[in-house]
Amino acid sequence: MWRNKNVWILLTGEFIAGLGLWLGIIGNLEFMQEQIPSDFLKSLLLAAGLLAGIAVGPLAGRLTDQYSKKTVMLISGFVRIISVVFMLIAIQTSSVWWMLVFLVLLQISAAFYFPALQAAIPLVVSEKDLLQLNGVHMNVSTLSRIIGTAAAGLLLVAIPLNAVYLLSMAAYIVLFGLTWFLQFDENKKASAVKDGQPKQGFKDVFPIIVKLPIVMMTLILTLIPLIFLGGFNLVVINISELQDSTAIKGWIYTAEGLAFMSGAFLIKRISYKFSPYKILFASSMLIGWSQLMLYFANQPVLTIIAFLLFGFSVGCFFPTAATIFQTRVPKDFHGRFFSFRNMMDRVFFQVVLLMTGFLLDAVGLQNMSVMFGALSIVMTTIFFIRSRNLRASAETEQSARS
Structure with a gap:
């Protein structure tokens, strides 16, 4: 796997793009803190961008299956570069509306890019290396997040906000250049999709999901970490305000990122046992407990422990889920499936984001954490019991047939 140049291009591109992304995200938080006083209004602005990504999801899935994954990644990468121009205009004019244009274009780009990337990964390496590559890919993403957030914090003190976004744009340009060098065989897959016209529709992916119980269950379980991730940045801002500490933001991102990397690094060994x-179920349960721990968000040490627990859990969860999707879903449907998953995540992410903004204003961080933590644990318990019953029924039917 490590002699495959496509692997190195993907990992290098992910690292550089991640730096640009997190420079932009921290810049977004800084801009919103200056321009928008309400947490709920902040969440509405972020949700508007997500809604645009959801709207183009079906089109992104169809095009990813019908055309070259590399071409889709290149076009979406170009749109991502252009989107930064509108954020620079927003800073110059102090206009939230121009930031909205930036967020819409950025999310539309992501709606095309990430399904194409997930569909391309199984074409780059063999199935036996997928779990390892997914883990390494997510580690690289997390490392870029740690460095990107730390660099953004330092840069915001040293240089103007628009210069931070120029660096973000430079990172996206480098990613665009690296994508040109990707080389993998997808001509055979593309022709197979074109010949099988009934498989062209976006809705055709739903019967595939229903026929694969492990895929269906994994899709449902991915909602658990999104309960935490949906309002992650708003939660970090509130913890900073609760503890009256700017530095805690950096500590939280760093602790969560390092723990995530540890989980993603160890997941292949864990999967043997x-x-x-x-x-998936153990990780989901730990995510719930990490949310409950934020009831003590006024205590810096317990706050960091909660994010360490969360980071390690999602570090184990997401590579496992990604590998299940890539290996169990037929490759002809990868574009539409990953686009559907992206849409589902965005819809739920949007709901959680709005709910987080509302609850932070209404009941406060600590009470909201208890509510979300209890919800995560109850959902995981229900899914676990249902999963055991389904597997028991399947085993009974199989033994009856034999």
């Missing part, structure tokens, strides 16, 4: 089901 435990089934994917056990890994």
